[in-house]
Amino acid sequence: MEMDKGRVEVEDVVIRFGTRDSAVTALDRTNLVLEPGTFTALIGPSGCGKSTLMNAIAGFVQPAEGRITLDGAQIRGPSPDVGVIFQQYALFPWFTALGNIRFGLKQFGFSKREEIDRARAALDEVGLGPHAEKYPQQLSGGMKQRVAIARTFATGAKVLLMDEPFGALDAQTRIVMHELLLNVWRKHRATVLFVTHDVDEALLLADDVRVMSQAPGRLIRHYAMTQPRPRALSRSGSDLLEIREDILGLLRPTTEPLPEPAH
Numbered sequence: 001m002e003m004d005k006g007r008v009e010v011e012d013v014v015i016r017f018g019t020r021d022s023a024v025t026a027l028d029r030t031n032l033v034l035e036p037g038t039f040t041a042l043i044g045p046s047g048c049g050k051s052t053l054m055n056a057i058a059g060f061v062q063p064a065e066g067r068i069t070l071d072g073a074q075i076r077g078p079s080p081d082v083g084v085i086f087q088q089y090a091l092f093p094w095f096t097a098l099g100n101i102r103f104g105l106k107q108f109g110f111s112k113r114e115e116i117d118r119a120r121a122a123l124d125e126v127g128l129g130p131h132a133e134k135y136p137q138q139l140s141g142g143m144k145q146r147v148a149i150a151r152t153f154a155t156g157a158k159v160l161l162m163d164e165p166f167g168a169l170d171a172q173t174r175i176v177m178h179e180l181l182l183n184v185w186r187k188h189r190a191t192v193l194f195v196t197h198d199v200d201e202a203l204l205l206a207d208d209v210r211v212m213s214q215a216p217g218r219l220i221r222h223y224a225m226t227q228p229r230p231r232a233l234s235r236s237g238s239d240l241l242e243i244r245e246d247i248l249g250l251l252r253p254t255t256e257p258l259p260e261p262a263h
């Protein structure tokens with residue numbers, strides 16, 4: 001993958017749902033740049049518009065105002081350049097793990113041999129080589145998300161959007177998945193946008209942590225994370241705990257006026 005690809009720009013985007021008379025603003029005027037190969041975590045109260053912003057970058061939802069571009073081209077619909085991973089496992093139950101990844105590769109016109117080789121390599125990369133012939137119902141939640149991650153990277157997506165991908169997993173599996181995701185991301189250098197409710201997860205993973213306000217959401221804070229990975233919240237001398245307190249304060253329901261948008 002080219003290092004300079006996968007730049008997402010969200011320019012003055014407003015998203016509304018409903019009709020003119022009863023329109024709800026799901027996302028207030030938002031500006032955001034995701035630089036190629038960076039890992040951004042998006043955190044905010046429930047219903048603030050995180051999924052809406054992700055769905056717009058995925059091309060599932062069109063902005064009422066503003067525009068979203070990928071490497072300069074406006075996003076007008078779903079594309080293989082942008083992979084999406086949701087909390088609920090979006091695998092086809094009638095395909096094996098290998099079959100699910102092969103299905104994602106169909107659009108590229110590889111020979112059957114090449115398609116299988118690529119799918120196998122992707123499964124090996126997420127440690128699922130021995131489980132290639134299993135069906136989703138035979139896989140654990142963490143394994144299913146590994147298949148979803150492998151599928152996205154196998155297609156060479158430049159951008160990976162993840163909406164609480166590990167939200168349904170137990171704490172131990174999450175830790176394993178964090179390490180796996182960082183390893184695969186480092187290798188492929190896709191641009192990642194990761195929505196989470198979990199402040200600690202954001203702090204452990206991301207280059208940039210963006211905090212959204214309560215609905216209608218807008219970005220109110222940006223933390224550029226320079227701490228080397230792997231990170232630990234408990235490490236002495238780390239300022240992570242301070243940032244954590246700061247974010248938890250922002251997320252606490254409040255009647256105070258909200259801070260001005262940050263870019």
Ligand SMILES: Nc1ncnc2c1ncn2[C@@H]1O[C@H](COP(=O)(O)OP(=O)(O)OP(=O)(O)O)[C@@H](O)[C@H]1O
Nearest residue numbers: 017018024026045046047048049050051052053215
């Ligand atoms: N398709 C839709 N039609 C109408 N309203 C919608 C639609 N999708 C989202 N909304 C509304 O837009 C707002 C933002 O929703 P969104 O799902 O983006 O929030 P969120 O921050 O992802 O929430 P959560 O953290 O609970 O998943 C909410 O008020 C929601 O009800």
